[in-house]
Amino acid sequence: MLNDFDFCSYTRCVFGKDAERKAGKLLLEDGAKKVLVIHDDGAFLKESGILTNVFQDLTDAGLEYVDFGGVRPCPLRSHCVKGIETYRNEGCNYLLAVGGGSAIDTAKAIAAGVTYDGDFNDMFSQDIGVDVSRKPHVAVIVTIASTGSETGFACIIYDDTKPGLQFGSGIRATGNLLRPEIAFMNPALTATVPPYQTACGIVDMFGHVCERYITVIDYGVVDYLAEGLMRSIVDFGQKVIRNPGDLEARGELLWAASLAHNDTVGVGRNKDFGAHSVGGAFGPLFGTVHGATISVVMASWMRHIYKQHIDRFVRYAVEVWHVENDPANPDRVALEGIARTEQFFRCIGAPTNFKEAGIPMDNIEEIAKYAGGGRVIKLGYDDVLSILWAAAGMK
Numbered sequence: 142m143l144n145d146f147d148f149c150s151y152t153r154c155v156f157g158k159d160a161e162r163k164a165g166k167l168l169l170e171d172g173a174k175k176v177l178v179i180h181d182d183g184a185f186l187k188e189s190g191i192l193t194n195v196f197q198d199l200t201d202a203g204l205e206y207v208d209f210g211g212v213r214p215c216p217l218r219s220h221c222v223k224g225i226e227t228y229r230n231e232g233c234n235y236l237l238a239v240g241g242g243s244a245i246d247t248a249k250a251i252a253a254g255v256t257y258d259g260d261f262n263d264m265f266s267q268d269i270g271v272d273v274s275r276k277p278h279v280a281v282i283v284t285i286a287s288t289g290s291e292t293g294f295a296c297i298i299y300d301d302t303k304p305g306l307q308f309g310s311g312i313r314a315t316g317n318l319l320r321p322e323i324a325f326m327n328p329a330l331t332a333t334v335p336p337y338q339t340a341c342g343i344v345d346m347f348g349h350v351c352e353r354y355i356t357v358i359d360y361g362v363v364d365y366l367a368e369g370l371m372r373s374i375v376d377f378g379q380k381v382i383r384n385p386g387d388l389e390a391r392g393e394l395l396w397a398a399s400l401a402h403n404d405t406v407g408v409g410r411n412k413d414f415g416a417h418s419v420g421g422a423f424g425p426l427f428g429t430v431h432g433a434t435i436s437v438v439m440a441s442w443m444r445h446i447y448k449q450h451i452d453r454f455v456r457y458a459v460e461v462w463h464v465e466n467d468p469a470n471p472d473r474v475a476l477e478g479i480a481r482t483e484q485f486f487r488c489i490g491a492p493t494n495f496k497e498a499g500i501p502m503d504n505i506e507e508i509a510k511y512a513g514g515g516r517v518i519k520l521g522y523d524d525v526l527s528i529l530w531a532a533a534g535m536k
Contacts, residue, residue, distance in 0.1 A: 146408045151320040152292040154399065156392075160327040161282045164195060164237065165202030167323060171278055173235035175205040177228050179248045180239040182210035185333065186284070195239055195282065207231045212240065215299045215425040216247045222261050224251040228277070238281040238321075241342075242288030242431070245281045246296035249319045252279050253296075262302060265310045273318060280323040284330045286394040287342030287432065289349060289402025291324035299425050324399070328392035336382060340489040341432025343378040343394065347371060348416055348435040349401040351482075355413040355446075355453060356517055367406040368460045373397055375461075375485055382489045411517050416442045418513030419520070419528055426508070427500050436491035437498050440483040441531035446518045447475045454478060495533040502533045 155163055168176060176199055178192075186192045199206045209227055211220060228236070228251055238248035254261045256275045281291045290296065295311045296319055334342070354367045374397050380390040400406070419442060420434030429437075447454040455471050458464040458478025467474050483493050492498035509529055514520030520528070 144409045144411070148404065148408045149317055150292065150403055150405070151317045151322075152403070153323045154292065154326060155323060156326040156396065158327065158329065161191070161325045161330065162194060162198055164280065164282060164323075164325055165198035165200075165204060168199070168235060168237065168280055169202045169204060171235075171280070171322060173204055173278070175207065175231065175233045176235045176237050177207050177209050177224065177231070177233040177248075177251070178237050178239060179209050179212060179224065179244050179251070181212040181214075181244055183240070186239060189330075189333070191239065191282070191284070191330065195237070199237075206237075207233060212244045212247050213299075214243055214428070214430070216243045216250070216297075217301045218250075218262065218265075218298050219301050221247055221250040221254060221298055225254040225261065228255055233277070235277055236279045238279065239284070241283070241285040242290045242345075245283075245288070245290040245321070246298060248279050248281065249290070249296040249321070250298050252277050253319060262300075265298070265300070276318060278323075279321040280325070281321050282325045282330070283327075283395065285334050285338065285342055286331050286391065286398045287338075287345050289346060289398040289400075291321055291326070292399040292403035294320050294404060297421070320403075326395055326399075328388050328395050331391050331395055332386055332388060334385075336385065336490055338430065339381060339385070340378075340486075340491040341430045341436070342398065343374060343381075343432070343489055344436040344439075344486055344491045345432040346394070346398040346401040347374045347378075348432075348439060349398075350374070350406055351439075351457075352414045352416055353404075353407040353410070353412045354457065355415070355450070355515075356410045357450070361409075363406055363409060364456075370397060370400055370406060371461045374401070378485075378489055413515040413517040414513075415446065415515030415518065415520055418515065419525055422512035423500065423504075423508045426504065427498075429498055429500060433492050433498050436486040436493055437495060437500070438528060438532045439486070440479055440493060441528045443479045443482065444476070444531065445524060445528050446515070446520075447479065448472075449518050451475055500533075505529045505533065 236248045238244040377390045377393040416439040420438045424434040454475035462481040509526040512525045
């Protein structure tokens with residue numbers, strides 16, 4: 142039986158050819174006057190003309206804008222603080238993120254931060270009172286199918302305000318407060334994403350579904366939705382890797398990424414996110430793409446926990462990977478499903494261990510101290526350390 146829930150998908154999704162060229166008109170209709178445009182200064186945005194078009198479309202709509210670049214692949218708190226200051230000093234009333242999850246999460250964090258008069262860092266360490274009436278609207282132009290943050294309810298920002306390892310944490314004031322108002326989704330904008338980045342995006346969206354699927358709530362409509370979505374990501378993900386110019390498959394993945402993380406397949410259940418918690422601890426330290434941190438640890442995480450909820454992993458193997466069920470040998474079925482997950486990551490070009498990802502093993506014990514644990518199947522320090530050593534090929 143589903144747990145009680147209160148769900149609102151909230152975000153308006155404008156999907157299709159040249160969707161991003163509607164931003165000026167629709168932001169004006171949504172009350173924008175002066176827009177803080179957030180991006181990573183990437184060559185792709187400039188050479189493709191996307192940023193030029195964005196600025197022109199805002200101007201043509203009679204809107205002012207402030208160009209705020211500099212977003213890092215693992216977005217930093219210090220940059221968000223700078224963004225809050227810029228937003229206030231420039232008299233902006235709207236935010237527009239152009240890019241992937243890092244730009245979108247930065248925009249969300251700035252939007253939440255301008256509602257709060259205290260220390261921005263408080264938002265990561267405690268539940269705070271937020272005046273929702275002060276929160277500016279956020280729109281996003283998505284350039285990669287990956288995080289699904291364009292319709293998601295949270296954001297992850299990395300702490301560079303103190304020395305040592307940087308680890309990401311989410312703002313505690315979640316819910317619809319952090320969902321963007323409008324997402325512009327043009328599959329053609331994702332067509333020139335390099336193969337490795339594409340693969341990492343596929344892994345991330347698959348993980349968002351799979352780690353919601355690992356739960357103590359068995360059977361029901363949400364399970365069927367999750368299984369279908371994972372099969373779809375596998376199918377269209379392989380098509381895109383084989384043919385990067387396949388806009389139909391690109392579009393399917395772009396929509397799948399949003400469905401994977403807007404909580405459609407997470408409502409009414411406890412969600413684990415163990416692989417995200419473990420993998421997210423070492424990404425910034427080594428400059429590892431977020432999706433690669435998931436592919437590196439996911440199979441090791443699954444093998445470490447599957448016996449604690451073996452029925453769930455058997456169903457995962459049978460329904461997602463079409464493994465033939467064998468009631469007399471559930472371990473074999475579950476492990477085959479995990480092996481096929483790992484094979485899928487390899488076939489699309491994502492790393493499945495530390496060596497393939499170019500990650501050194503010098504700080505594994507230190508990383509294990511900071512890595513989070515699962516929410517359904519709890520992970521202590523020894524569990525995390527065992528998973529990391531397995532991902533490093535040392536177990």
